[in-house]
Amino acid sequence: MAITRRQKEVMDFLSNFTQKNGYSPSYEEIASGLGLSSLATVHKHVTNLQNKGMVQRAHNRSRSIDVLPSRAGKKGSERMPLLGRIAAGRPVEAIESAESISLGDIIGNREVFALEVQGDSMRDEHIVSGDYVLVERTRTAREGEIIVALVDGTDATLKRFYREGTMIRLQPSNAEMAPIYAPAANVAIQGKVLGVLRKYA
Amino acid sequence: MAITRRQKEVMDFLSNFTQKNGYSPSYEEIASGLGLSSLATVHKHVTNLQNKGMVQRAHNRSRSIDVLPSRAGKKGSERMPLLGRIAAGRPVEAIESAESISLGDIIGNREVFALEVQGDSMRDEHIVSGDYVLVERTRTAREGEIIVALVDGTDATLKRFYREGTMIRLQPSNAEMAPIYAPAANVAIQGKVLGVLRKYA
DNA sequence: TCCAGTTCGCCTTTTATTCGCTAGAATGAC
């Protein structure tokens, strides 16, 4: 987590601005605050800071930079140790590990919401009723991704996304269910699935 | 918390109005307070704020906007809004909800670790290779719970737990796999599964 | 029925992202 001189200046500007105004600066405001003339430079700085875990950001969202509190006073938070693989032939106590996992690893800096799954349209991919899918809010998707889509403005569904000419095919993962075909204009993508969370009672 | 300038102005107006009057403003009052001429714009703002979890609202009910206490001073922002159920026939943006979900909801204040699953012994229960199981460290289990157990001191496995006289049956959830029978003395319970976390690349 | 709230197109402005390019400083291999 070594930070460079310039990066610290960026950090300081971000915290001060956010403190003062109650919202984060736009890239243009950062540029003028630091005497830079290219937004690309600002973007690169913020990306670097983000990779170092000092700030958080949502993709393509205005003023979404979030200065993270320094990791110093980290509590027994949502992060837990990852002790290894279950098939390993050793007692888990014996496994030492520096790895850990948390929701942050799935979310990253995206804008994410959760939906409780109802129905079995993705059963063959082991997403079942009662699970929570973690969805990144986005309007676009790539071939084969699992998405939440709104068909004809009324029906939200969880399906895999395929483009077929001017049509969209929404493919359930359930041998008993047929795919939905619809004109691209009638399919509004609500987001794409980043992960699944299941809770046992 | 990823708020824009205009959104902060809306928030400020809402808090001030509610503070002063004891009830929340109508959309028309908000519009005139902010110099807007279309209620649609107001509605969009409030919807955005709601999606960011800053206000709460009831559907189609007058003056039902509720400014939520800012959860400033919160560290792990691993909590995300739970927008509703996927089968609901409405766009997810429209679903109102103040609910949210995070790993904390699964963990509580137990001692928990994670294991990456390898193999398909619990496939029929939709726990598959690559998933992470969240395990509470405990020595005991109740009938039918999914546990991590160490058999004969060497083999850690993920199975359902059943007691049969002096023997333990460890039941995989996979029609192709046979249960393991072992004397209770040879089975060491490492923990029980509280949840599952899956991440898509 | 009435009216506040909601949804629908459609538009403009603001903001973020990406690409190709230059250049200095640090690192590591030979």
Added chain:
DNA sequence: GTCATTCTAGCGAATAAAAGGCGAACTGGA
């Protein structure tokens, strides 16, 4: 010591997306 590689730092332009806005039509609760 020199050379290739990598990282930080910077520029301007082109793109793409979100935020903010409008009026009109529709809806659902008291």
